[in-house]
Amino acid sequence: MFNKTGPGLSSRGVLWGLCILLLYTSPLCCFANFSQAKELVYKIKEGLPSGTLIGSVGSDLHLDLSLDPHVLFNLPQKKPSDQYVTLNSTTGQLFTSGNEIDRETLCPDSSEYKQGCVLSLDVFVLPQQYFQLVKVKILVEDVNDNRPRFPTGEIRVSVPENTQVNARFAVEQSATDPDLGFHGVQTYWLVNDFGVFTLDVEENEGGELTPFLIVTDELDRERQEEYVTDIIAEDGGLPPLLGTATLRIIITDVNDNCPQFTESQVNVTLYGNTTKGEHLSRLHAFDPDQGANAVISYAYSDRVPREARALFHLDRITGVIKLAGQINTATGKFYKLTVLANGPGCVPAVATMTVHVIRVASGPPVITPRYIAAEKDGVVTMKESEPPFSPIAFFTVSNTDQRGQGTECLLEGSGPFRLTPYKRLKNEYLLETTAPLDHERRQDYELTVVLRNPRGLAIKTFVKILVLDENDNAPVFKQSLYEVSVEENNPPNSFLTQLQATDQDSEARGEVIYTLGSDAPSIFLLERLTGVLTVSTSLDREEKQTYRFMVRAVDRGTPRRESIATVVITVLDRNDNSPRFINKDFTFFVPENFPGFGEIGVLSVTDADAGENGWVALSIVNGSDIFVIDAGRGALRARTPLDREQQGTYYLWIEAVDGGEPSLSCLTVVTVLLLDVNDNPPVVLFPQSNQSYMLVLPSTLPGTSITEVYAVDKDTGMNAVIAYSIIKRKGGEPGSFDIDPETGNITLKRELSDRGLYSLLVKVSDHGQPEPLHSTVLVNLFVNETVSNESYIQSLLTGEEAEIQMEEKQWYVGKLTERPGRADLFPCQPLLIALSVTCLGLFCIVVTLTAYICCRKLKKWRKRQMKRLEVEMPLKTNGDVRDADRKRTEISNI
Numbered sequence: 001m002f003n004k005t006g007p008g009l010s011s012r013g014v015l016w017g018l019c020i021l022l023l024y025t026s027p028l029c030c031f032a033n034f035s036q037a038k039e040l041v042y043k044i045k046e047g048l049p050s051g052t053l054i055g056s057v058g059s060d061l062h063l064d065l066s067l068d069p070h071v072l073f074n075l076p077q078k079k080p081s082d083q084y085v086t087l088n089s090t091t092g093q094l095f096t097s098g099n100e101i102d103r104e105t106l107c108p109d110s111s112e113y114k115q116g117c118v119l120s121l122d123v124f125v126l127p128q129q130y131f132q133l134v135k136v137k138i139l140v141e142d143v144n145d146n147r148p149r150f151p152t153g154e155i156r157v158s159v160p161e162n163t164q165v166n167a168r169f170a171v172e173q174s175a176t177d178p179d180l181g182f183h184g185v186q187t188y189w190l191v192n193d194f195g196v197f198t199l200d201v202e203e204n205e206g207g208e209l210t211p212f213l214i215v216t217d218e219l220d221r222e223r224q225e226e227y228v229t230d231i232i233a234e235d236g237g238l239p240p241l242l243g244t245a246t247l248r249i250i251i252t253d254v255n256d257n258c259p260q261f262t263e264s265q266v267n268v269t270l271y272g273n274t275t276k277g278e279h280l281s282r283l284h285a286f287d288p289d290q291g292a293n294a295v296i297s298y299a300y301s302d303r304v305p306r307e308a309r310a311l312f313h314l315d316r317i318t319g320v321i322k323l324a325g326q327i328n329t330a331t332g333k334f335y336k337l338t339v340l341a342n343g344p345g346c347v348p349a350v351a352t353m354t355v356h357v358i359r360v361a362s363g364p365p366v367i368t369p370r371y372i373a374a375e376k377d378g379v380v381t382m383k384e385s386e387p388p389f390s391p392i393a394f395f396t397v398s399n400t401d402q403r404g405q406g407t408e409c410l411l412e413g414s415g416p417f418r419l420t421p422y423k424r425l426k427n428e429y430l431l432e433t434t435a436p437l438d439h440e441r442r443q444d445y446e447l448t449v450v451l452r453n454p455r456g457l458a459i460k461t462f463v464k465i466l467v468l469d470e471n472d473n474a475p476v477f478k479q480s481l482y483e484v485s486v487e488e489n490n491p492p493n494s495f496l497t498q499l500q501a502t503d504q505d506s507e508a509r510g511e512v513i514y515t516l517g518s519d520a521p522s523i524f525l526l527e528r529l530t531g532v533l534t535v536s537t538s539l540d541r542e543e544k545q546t547y548r549f550m551v552r553a554v555d556r557g558t559p560r561r562e563s564i565a566t567v568v569i570t571v572l573d574r575n576d577n578s579p580r581f582i583n584k585d586f587t588f589f590v591p592e593n594f595p596g597f598g599e600i601g602v603l604s605v606t607d608a609d610a611g612e613n614g615w616v617a618l619s620i621v622n623g624s625d626i627f628v629i630d631a632g633r634g635a636l637r638a639r640t641p642l643d644r645e646q647q648g649t650y651y652l653w654i655e656a657v658d659g660g661e662p663s664l665s666c667l668t669v670v671t672v673l674l675l676d677v678n679d680n681p682p683v684v685l686f687p688q689s690n691q692s693y694m695l696v697l698p699s700t701l702p703g704t705s706i707t708e709v710y711a712v713d714k715d716t717g718m719n720a721v722i723a724y725s726i727i728k729r730k731g732g733e734p735g736s737f738d739i740d741p742e743t744g745n746i747t748l749k750r751e752l753s754d755r756g757l758y759s760l761l762v763k764v765s766d767h768g769q770p771e772p773l774h775s776t777v778l779v780n781l782f783v784n785e786t787v788s789n790e791s792y793i794q795s796l797l798t799g800e801e802a803e804i805q806m807e808e809k810q811w812y813v814g815k816l817t818e819r820p821g822r823a824d825l826f827p828c829q830p831l832l833i834a835l836s837v838t839c840l841g842l843f844c845i846v847v848t849l850t851a852y853i854c855c856r857k858l859k860k861w862r863k864r865q866m867k868r869l870e871v872e873m874p875l876k877t878n879g880d881v882r883d884a885d886r887k888r889t890e891i892s893n894i
Contacts (some may be wrong), residue, residue: 023719039135045143046103046117048096054085056124057134065091067130074124084119085640092123094136102177103140115141129554144183144237148175150245155231155245157213160254160347161221168200169347171211172302175233175243182236185209190247191230198248199231213249223253255293258346259285267421269356270323270406272825273617280312281408283351285319285341293344301338301350321353333357348829363408367451367461370394380463384439385470388416389432393463395419395449397427408725413447415465431463439469475503475512477565478839481552484533487572488541496524496569499531501553509557517550517564524569526551533567541571542608565833577608579616579656580670586654587671588636592644593679600627600672603634605656615661621653621667629654636670644674645714678719678768684777686710691797693780695787698752706737709744709777711764728775737781752783757796788843797856 042055062207063071073092075085084106086097107117117140125132155173177184177198188211189201201209211231231247234240262284270280287294298319300309312335313324321337335355342346371393373380380392397407407431418437422428431449444466451459478500479807486496504508514531516524524547525534534549549570554562580602590600607614617631627650629636636652650672657665686709694707724744725736736750737760746760758781765774783794 008406016449024357027392038132039137041137041139041699042094042809043139043141044096044101045141046101046106047145048101050096050098050100051510052096054094054096054138055136056093057087057125057136061092061125063092063125069127071130072126074120076124084518087123092125093136098667100600101140102144102145104146106140107433113873116140133891142183144179144235146178146183147241148177148185148233148235148243150175150231150233150243152245154248155244158250158252159213159215159219159253160345161219161809162254163215163219163347165215165217167215169211169213169215171247173229173245174208174210174456175245177235179235179237180399184235185233186236186240187234189232189234194227194229197227215245219251221253224251226250248345254345255291257288259287259296259341259343259349261285261349261351263342264351266351266353267356268353269358269426270327272327272559273359274327275322276323276326279324280321280355281341281353281780283319283321283353285349285351285601287343288532295344297342299340299342299348301340304338308337309682311335311429312337315341327357344430346551365451365453365457365459366398367409367459368396368398369449369461370396378462378464379466380438381466381468381732382433383468383470385472386433388435392417392431392433392465394422394460395429395431399427407451407453410450410452411447412450413445415442415445415447417445417447417465436466438472439467443467452492469561471505471509471555473504473509473555473695474561474563475501475553475555476563477501477553477603480564480565482533482567483570484567485570486535486539488539488574489576490535490538492535492537494535496533497567499533499553499565499567501524501531501549501563501565503553503555505555505557509555511556513554513556515554517552519624520567522552524549535569539571541573542577544571545573546570573610575609575613575660576892579605579658579666581605581654581656581666581668583668585669585671587673589675589683590638590642591674592642592677592717594638594642594674596640597628597637600636600638602782603629603636603654603668603670605634605666607658609658609660613657615657616656619657621655621657626650626654627672635743636792637670642672642674644676648674676719678715678718678766678771678773680714681773682711682713682722682764682775684709684711684764684775687779689775690778690780691794693793693797695758696748696752696758696783697785698755698783700748700752702748702750704748706746706781707779708746709739709746709762709764709779711777713766715768716768719766720765723765723767725763725765726760727763728761730761731757742743745791746779755784757782757793799854 038061040055040057040060044052044054057073058065058071065071069093070090073087073089075087084097084099084101085093088095101119103117105117119138119140121136122140123134123136125134133390149171155171157169159167159169171188174338175185177189186200186209188201188209190197190236193199193216195217196219198214200212200214202212227249229247229249230244233243233245266281266283268280270278283298285296285298287296296319297316298314299316300314304753311323311325311327313322314337315321319339319341321339327402333356335357337353337355338352339353341351342348371380372391372392373382375381375393382392384389395409396410409419411417411431416433416437417431418434419429419431424428428429429449444464447463448464449461449463451461481499486494499514501512501514503512513528514526515528516526519664520526522681523535523537523539525536526532547567549567551565551567552561552562553565586601586603588601594600603618605616605618607616617633618634619630619847620627620629626640627636627638642650652667652670652672654670655665656668657663658869687707696706700706709724711722711724713722720743723741724739725741726739731754733750733753736752736758737746737747739746739760739762744762744764760779760781762777762779763774764777765772780797787793
């Protein structure tokens, strides 16, 4: 488009110069439409290769690239961020350049403040008539491209050999990862834990993870003095990246004691203009050991920032902390210093010193006491019974400049007291006890509360504490257990022993009174002043062999204090008792048919005496032909099986004789009751037979009670409880009759539409266990107005009974085949079973065919008889009604 005008000028340079010239020579109205810059935002991940498309400026601005003259895009190349991208001047496409975008290098502070990393570019749209200024922001997203790194390649952790199991040791040199969020360090683990270590991770309030080494088993330096493994830091990437360092666990030898700080928490407040070299505090640690084992050195923890270390100097030998720099600030500032007290072979003791820097006070400090304990004229009175850490007084430090105190408050004087800041509140100090007070050891204390400011001004407040005497000593028995032996049948008011107790308190508080405990029987008496113990009645060893109760020694102080001793009185035996059965009489329940020589029960007998006098033998006075008893054990047995139906109750007299000289004896009665077994089926008393029948009028209304079935059972209890049920019906519609299962009462449920014979097979069953027994009876109901042909009815009844008997026989055969234990009587059990089943099958076939033929013939015979009745019944005259009623009454009495 343009020709070269010189050796150093290209067509692109000419075009760029022409555009600049047009910008300066064209009127301002030419780019009024482009006076407002547009902004485009793209998002990419760090580490993309060169030539990766970031975005298209022309397409995103919806520019028409086919215009004439063509739209051009230009990157001024003025910002350092421009070196990471290249711009296509004709399409406006942005690509990554040869300089790889590294988020951690480009934005080193974004990780610390959790801010995003942004590349800002300015893109010109040319020529002049299309001019626009486009602000392009490229958000660089973090990728997991950095491994966790430990500050050192080898981390040393010292662990004493006497460390307890589950002790924790912080690994101060934790790993760091420049990546953000989940791509940062997520966990730590050990390559080899040797079976005695494990690793735990804790997160502090700032989100930093610190690995803790935990001891899981006992250590022995003489067996192994160090363990070397690798500690792995793992981030949350997929896949995760790992950082490795060598972890050297040194097992150090220890002595008996380790350094301990007298105060683990120290609060210091100083003015903002405190001069350099000012003594702030001394952290004191002590070690009861001597020589080299008691040497203590002080050092800051690795967590203390360099700024704090440079500002506050810690003397490694004395533990004194001084101000090493000049503080001059108008605002308050807070420092937290963690100091370690190191001893030979010991776990460092840790103390924390907090330094509050406040503005310069304008006047001298003032201390104001506020007493909690009783106080008068500066003298505080406290009871010696007050528990440790009882509050005495509050001391409030005030200053004319209310912005801060800049003072140090100390307690001078000896005794179990301390002065500490109250729950980190400014200018508030609490004076309290640290141990119980004892009036017998010391009656008063003089304390001084000293308040010093940085300029050396000291203000003192004096406190005197009087310890009031309390009844804090209880009487003490000479011995805690008094054992006394006395023969039974002793005379009343016999002397047993004398109790002795002393009390260290004086005056009335040391006087002792003796009393019996609440568990002491009333037969024992204790003299209140002398402690003499007596018994008011004769003792009986058989009634009670040992008495054990408490005695109390009480002083006369306020409140009263007491101590307790135990008295054990053993009553010695004399031979003065005869044998005695546990029960006055014995009752044994035995099921009938009990096997011979089976154990019916055991008779327990005791003799309070010992030795030969306490040996007892049993014998049966009567009934020895049926029963026998074990003379030593007392087990009662029957010689033969017992039958309740023959005799239900037996009464025996048993005699117990001891082995004394002369021997003593006693008698008891034994009742043997035979329990019923369900071995009798119910017996039907009404109807008397299956041939009985009853006349039922066709006009009988539903709900009418027609007749009943009555049966009895020789057994007792549930074995004699009878239930009635209809198991089969002949004639009529189903459900025409119903029977009460408890009373056997039969009720008509539906109208009788057909005349003729109705037969009900009723099952009478008891409730016996393990299997109920039953009987059956046939209830025959003849439905008609009268009974005109009794022979006809009897023939019907005979046919019904034969059919029912045949069915019942089949049912009993089936039952017999199911009984267990019968085959055990035969040596050839399988062959007999096969023959029995074959015969039974042939028998069932024959019976079925016979019944079928009989039923056919019976139906034909019934049809002929019904036709004959239909012919004979109309011939009955009215005069025969009275005779028929009489006959009906006789027939119904079945």
